[in-house]
Amino acid sequence: MNLDSKVPTGPLPQKWERHKFDLKLVNPANKRKYTVLVVGSGLAGASAAASLGELGYNVLCFCYQDSPRRAHSIAAQGGINAAKNYQNDGDSIYRLFYDTIKGGDFRAREANVHRLAEVSGAIIDQCVAQGVPFAREYGGMLDNRSFGGAQVSRTFYARGQTGQQLLLGAYSALNRQIGLGQVKMYNRHEMLDVVVHDGHAKGIITRNLLTGAVESWSGDAVILATGGYGNVFYLSTNAQGCNVTAAYRAYKRGAGFANPCFTQIHPTCIPVHGEQQSKLTLMSESLRNDGRIWVPKNKEDCTKDPNTISESDRDYFLERKYPSFGNLAPRDISSRSAKEVCDEGRGVGPVVGGARLGVYLDFADAIGRLGKDRIVERYGNLFDMYESITGEDAYSRPMRIYPAVHYTMGGLWVDYNLMSNVPGLFVLGEANFSDHGANRLGASALMQGLADGYFVAPYTISDYLARVGPGKPATDSPAFREAESTVNDRLKRLLAIGGKRSPRYFHMEIGKIMWEYCGMARNEAGITTALEKIPRLREAFWNDLRVPGENGELNAELERAGRVADFLEFAELMCRDALDRDESCGGHFREEHQYEDGEAKRRDEEFSHVSVWEHRGDDAEPLRHKEELVYEEVEMTTRSYK
Amino acid sequence: MKLYLRIWRQKNAQSEGRMVDYELDDVSEDNSFLEMLDILNEQLISRGEEPVAFDHDCREGICGMCSLTINGTPHGPQRLNTVCQLHMRKFRDGQTITIEPFRARPFPVMKDLVVDRTPFETIQQAGGFVTVNTGQALDGNTVPIPKTVADKAMDAAACIGCGACVAACKNGSAMLFTAAKASQLNMVPQGKPEKDRRVLNMVRTMDEAGFGNCTNFGECEAVCPKGISLDFIAKMNRDYATASLKQLLGTPV
Incomplete structure (x- = not known):
């Protein structure tokens, strides 16, 4: 390559x-x-x-x-x-x-x-x-x-x-x-x-x-x-x-x-409300300019009305851990910090899947300092959106936020x-x-x-x-015919399985595997588990999928099935890469590699390269190539936002 | 909650459509309206029936793709909101909900709740731009724009091009949409040089697409998820009158 x-x-x-x-x-x-x-x-x-x-x-x-x-x-x-x-x-x-x-x-x-x-x-x-x-x-x-x-x-x-x-x-x-x-x-x-x-x-x-x-x-x-x-x-x-x-x-x-x-996990999203959710909504990060992020110091306070929790019982964890950047710490650091406090059992909001996955983003100070009008002017549409989704008024009670996948x-x-x-x-x-x-x-x-x-x-x-020079090939040349028949065959195959499960079912399943084992924090055992589960799910997909309707019409389920089929293969590539990159860096946090305070620990000697994967056929493992990163100008340092 | 749904089903643009009744149990009030339809579709697929086709994408109220008329109102009962941001807590247990596509002659139904809004594209291609190539721009602070003007332009620019205004109008008028798009550019200094051409071309294209006239009922403003004001229609009418007068007097526009 x-x-x-x-x-x-x-x-x-x-x-x-x-x-x-x-x-x-x-x-x-x-x-x-x-x-x-x-x-x-x-x-x-x-x-x-x-x-x-x-x-x-x-x-x-x-x-x-x-x-x-x-x-x-x-x-x-x-x-x-x-x-x-x-x-x-x-x-x-x-x-x-x-x-x-x-x-x-x-x-x-x-x-x-x-x-x-x-x-x-x-x-x-x-x-x-x-x-x-x-x-x-x-x-x-x-x-x-x-x-x-x-x-x-x-x-x-x-x-x-x-x-x-x-x-x-x-x-x-x-x-x-x-x-x-x-x-x-x-x-x-x-x-x-x-x-x-x-x-x-x-x-x-x-x-x-x-x-x-x-x-x-x-x-x-x-x-x-x-x-x-x-x-x-x-x-x-x-x-x-x-x-x-x-x-x-x-x-x-x-x-x-x-x-x-x-992949990037964004710190300021509206928390998950339940199993049937289809999407997570981002609240702009600009909110962190004026909002202060906190959770209760004591687990017992997590179910209380936040406005009744006294100042001394609140943990403004980003301000505490990163005094110079505070609530504006980079996304990966803010996200992981939120996960940590929730894993400690200090999360707020409804229990979903056995835990409270949310932290407060509080505007009370900003409203006191700038007046409500300025906050309305700056973030009015976001507060409206929050209210529409959660039914809560964030002017009078802190927002709840939690990290969500946002960018790759x-x-x-x-x-x-x-x-x-x-x-x-x-x-x-x-x-x-x-x-x-x-x-x-x-x-x-x-x-x-x-x-x-x-x-x-x-x-x-x-x-x-x-x-x-100019010269586009005719669309009946062999390469076009081959690609066109590959596409047609796949569409036919998706429609012909005749199983019982919907494309969305498989999408949810792959999502659960990836969030669990290849999400905000990753480790070797988890990724290895994912690499075992994904091929099994893919097999189930190709044996038990049901796509209603036909190809010759508007067919949203057929569209989704094709996309999910690719996610099911791509997920494996992602896990392979996460396993191969045996270091922590940025949004890729391998639990094996962290400083005592939980910061990501890079291994520049071994991993200052781009990992580039080559497809070698459906039955062969992909091959990892490297582009070494040459820094002529900048010296690699340890990121510190303290 | 339990819901009784009456949904418009139509196989394709050529066939006739009809209302079909469905019952749905155990819907959480935290679900969005489109998640409720997802649940229905999952049940239809498991029963071997065709799921209901509907347009949607961002599910955060900004792409303008979702286009449902709920109980007769485009985007449903909540003001300043798109269907994808509508939540089931706005409905009550046991309620009957009627779901139809955005209806307007220039927006033919393609399947079930999916309509074709291509005429909106054509209107913007006729003039919804500033003629400036990549690389030709001056420094961004060379031309100051008063905050009040920039804010007003932003009010117009907030339009998400969903078409609810057309669907709500008894005349099927696209005046609110076209006015928002034309006014945003006609207000700022960068858009002034081709102000007249813009409004003439956009209005002409709008008329040719078969949209009706505005008779000032204001239904469009009432359903607009972004609260685009009728004032922009007045502004576009003024711009249009000025440009037409110039044309009448033989001034090149």
Whole structure:
């Protein structure tokens, strides 16, 4: 497997400038000879499709929803980072770069992260130009706030709906290109395979979700911007349709899967209420700016009305353990701390599965200090949402929160050009692995999606296209026929099992295994157990699944069955990676490797590499390759947020 | 709780639909409305029947995909809320609940409770953007935008494009949606240069798609999960009148 990262030589701050000059260009008149297929229409996909369309390429864009605007980027609440230093508080490109590398616990690729910080300012400019209504101060200037894990105010936001506004901005640029005929948009189309022709990714196979039609699409390059795989846990903050299928199909066609065990658990979600729950709802991390997190010091107080528990009987555990960052400690640390106090029996809220899994997020101090109006202005929609879901008023009683799966740092391996090891297959946004290492900082996902789509991929794809020249294969070529029949066979197989259990049943089961053994804290025995259970569950799936209806119609259960089938295979890969990475780093916490105070203990000598997995057939074990992480600029230190 | 459900079933866009009755036991009041439908569907699958098709995705009230009319009201009984954020504690034990798709002529039913809202896409493709390519932008603080203007633009931009406004309107009008989209951009300095073209193109496309006219009943505002104000319709009408007048006088727009 060729894992040449293609990181340019030269000093870190000049790499991207220099690389841009070295990239080949496609003559403006020749751009129309190329077709680029973009799968996914979230921040990364929509911004890439729009930008490539503006350049003059023919773009076909696909999404499974009924509109590109519904991609799950829409749900990001808190904000987007940029190294503008508008607040004069000492921010810089280097600081954003360093914070991101450190936040990722030194498991990200240095040059990619520096580039991300370099283009961060241009993203804000672009969004403002599109009319994105960022929050402003009375003087008309852009407002900022500080966000989990940062000591400067560099986060731009649009109420609690930043992801929505940024996506609507990218969507408006995409719409303009659709109206101009430069981009053709295919809604309600799900990608089910990648076509590799003569060693290059040259097409995709989709299923039309309204008619069931399986179709082949040929292009000169393929972009996957298909998001993360958090739904392997069944319960997560992801949308119901989020899935690993596109990335996993690419993996089975030869693309390396990097660091699949790096998943992020978000500290501020609404706790689980019961067995029939379908989704966990995130409360923006920005709440941690003004809310104080605590649990009762004494177990006996856990069932009391929180307002009756005196100050001296409360344990503000983040403030106690991390005095300098307090309630703003990074996500992995905050999440694990919440789990610890709940495991000690000091959790609050209803008993689910034998334990109270919740901690208080208290705004009483902030309301006293700033007045209720300011809190309404800052977080009103979040408080409303909380009330609607729990039936509780968080202005008069503390919210209850608990960690939930939120983001996946792992993804398809890409080089500095965001191209996978399969030439012509580019991977953007959450679907790739490159920028967040073992833990993503708050307000960085939006930044990365848009950086990839607006300011990186348009350059690097042009380079690839200029090198290979135009020439997409016909859709009746052998590679297309083979991929199309693979897809059709699988659909038929799913429909023909005729068992008793629904696709959702198997999804819930795999979710339970993953949360139990490969969730917030992992150990060898647990992961080994999971690796025994998963193949058994997969066998049960292929013997006892029942998918109602037919292929030739809108069939939500057939869609779900295909996604669950891939989760059932992918889960195993994730566990293998979690077992193989015998260290703790960022969101990957192996209980065997921790300091006395419970902090994650990295093993840089053995594990400062990207683990890249190669598929070697359904009956063979995947092979782990390494991309060594070379730090030219930054010295690896132990993260300390105390 | 026990529920009596009356649900619109329709095989596909070509066939006729009808209401079908179902009974559901043991629903927790903490469940969301869509989780209640999940439970029904699991039971239907285990009985060998076709589950009910409905659109949904984020289940946190922001993607705008869910589109159910509950007891005659788009998104159901709770104001400023989407179906996916509606919880069963808003209903009572033994209640009969009628569930239909968003109904409007430009939104044909594709299956059961799933409708096609493509005309919303077409309206935005006609003008719901600022003509600016990637890379052309000035520094974000070059043009100050008064906080009041930015806040008002955000009020309009909060629209999630669900289509409840159309479904609630007796005329099937898309004025609230189109006004939100056009006004957001027409208010901010970045959107001003093509303000006239935008409103003319978006309104024309809206009319061509077969949406009805606005007769100021305000049902749209009442059901809007994001509380988009009727004021934006007034603003769009003013923008439209100005642009039309310019056109009438021969001024290029």
